Amino acid sequence: FKDDLSTSLQLFTPMSPYDLDLPIQATEDVVFSSQFNQPKELPTDFSSVDLSFLPDIAQDNKEQNLSKDGNETQKELDGSIPRNEDSSGIMDESSLSYPDATQPSPEASGMCPLTPMTPMTPATSASESSGIVPQLQNIVSTVNLACKLDLKNIALHARNAEYNPKRFAAVIMRIREPRTTALIFSSGKMVCTGAKSEEQSRLAARKYARVVQKLGFPAKFLDFKIQNMVGSCDVRFPIWLEGLVLTHQQFSSYEPELFPGLIYRMVKPRIVLLIFVSGKVVLTGAKERSEIYEAFENIYPILKGFKKAS
């Protein structure tokens, strides 16, 4: 069915569905607004196309629609994938021959990342996608509170702070929701770790800044930046690491004496992957979520080649 989705995208090239000034926009919003609110329910006509392997898109759609209402363009683009299916019904289902579809061209895949604002998982690529989405496990971000801080004072007045100047020159503060840890330095710079998404990291950093504010310091919230993102996933088959290091020597480092996993330094995007024999993959070094997804889609066909039939 994955090929079907790609072909349906390709079939829409002449229609240019990603053109923002689509004339049928208004009517489609009305007719298919239910589609946006309940993305899980697909019209029965299109049961042959199953979108359940894209959970994040459905939720992202929900997010975008809730937080950015009134942004019709956004809605339009977010809804484009389910909309494609609907529109195909409008055309003529019989004219779409799914089983005899030709190989989708690379242009079809290029249409997937719709706008830079929408953090969507890439739905398909030219070759079949893995169907596995890496989960984000940790986000590290930094922010500048822009005022000098008295760490002893903070440690005294805050319950959730620990400060041991002999061991480390910063206050270690933790909050429960989102479950994160922050390192707060006397210069006013702060590092926030442990969040599972960019938004959670930002929210957590703001909470820490509020705590510092309530302690009486004129804290601001400047230059919030995500420094590192860590994701992990499971390809569900064992990987023959010795073979991988032989063929991809210039990128891989596999030293079983040191570490049981293979360290793969991908060049584009610049991500470091830790690949283990059990099939678990850890991806780190990303500044953006899309880099993690892209890196995994790049490595998945390579790993499949080392599945090693027993």
Add this chain to the structure above:
Amino acid sequence: MAAPGRRCPGCGSAELLEDALYAQQQLVCAACGCVLAEGLLTTTYSEEEHRREVAYSQSTGQKEQLSRCLQRGIRRVQDLCKVLQLPTVFEETAVSYFQRAMQHPAFHLVSLEKKELLGGCCVFVTCRQHNWPLTMGTICSLLYAKQELFAGVFLSLQKELGLSVPALSLADLVKTHLNSFRLFQHSADIPAPFVEDKEKMVARTLQIVELAGETWLVTGRHPIPIVTAAAFLAWQSLQPGTRLACPLARFCRVAGVDLPPPAHLRLKELLEILLRMASQLAWLRVFKLDKKTVVKHIGDLLQHRIFLLKNAFCVEEEEEQHAVALGEGSPGSPRAVAQEKGCPVGIKHRQEGGTRPLLPPCLIQPRKRLRMAAPSAVDSAVSGDEPISDSEIEQYLRGPEEIRAFSKAKAW
């Protein structure tokens, strides 16, 4: 002093003095004043007088160009190569890597300890590039270094210089490691039944290590414990009558080799694989084989290993991997189920029948409970810009009484 036996060409006197005229060294005859030799035009050691070739590294020319730290490091690298009895070409390569590394900005300011390790790393990389089986453990023990520190220096060396380090060849490692076993010659402290022929033992150990490689016991694991366990099994199987009673620890003690802690686990895993293979061999199914007795038949099992592996393990299917939790069925019981080739349909079959998918041990016995935690809807609905309530923040702040109590206790 002049060389003994030199005579003045003018008067034949043997009285020759070294004198300096305007700070230029001259060899002068005390009798007639004839100058025999003047000035040392070369800057090399006096050995050049004897017309011996002086290597550039011995001449002062090189010394003047290199810093003392670099000289010390190069000497250390050369000493390491001599201790390990490496060919001379290795020494040159290692020294050149060391010089390149020391010139790299990343290594300028590292501690002296790390600089010493850097020399060891260069030797290690050179050996690996020439497929010379040298383990990190050996180098670390030679350098008296902590392995974590060595690992860090090695990885940064690899990254900064962009060196490609090929993987350790397990076959070569087997041969080298077995060389250090003291079992191949009769000696006073080794009981006669322990001595074994080297060729046979190496061959069988190689086969067992290959078997381990094919059954996922090698990937991701430290190689030395596997080689030790395989050597033990090979040794036992060559004379099972007398050697079955000897445990692994005693074997290593007699052989004069360290027993690495994971070797026991590797031994257990190898025996499990062999037992499963034995269950497929028609004439062995009659016996109730266990961990001890299967050793007697290792020769046969290795001979037919390709066939046995194919039958003892079925091709795994992705969905069922996670659900497989295997019980250890008695291997000796006759198994009609095991006869079928290909994968049995139900997982139950697999548990009873004794064929299991050929997977790494970490997948067969997952130690951690797999946390299938999908991000909850609440989490993903966070936008990052939500309002933060005061009460939420205040829960993290101490009240005044608390602060007073704390200050009294800690005397801030």
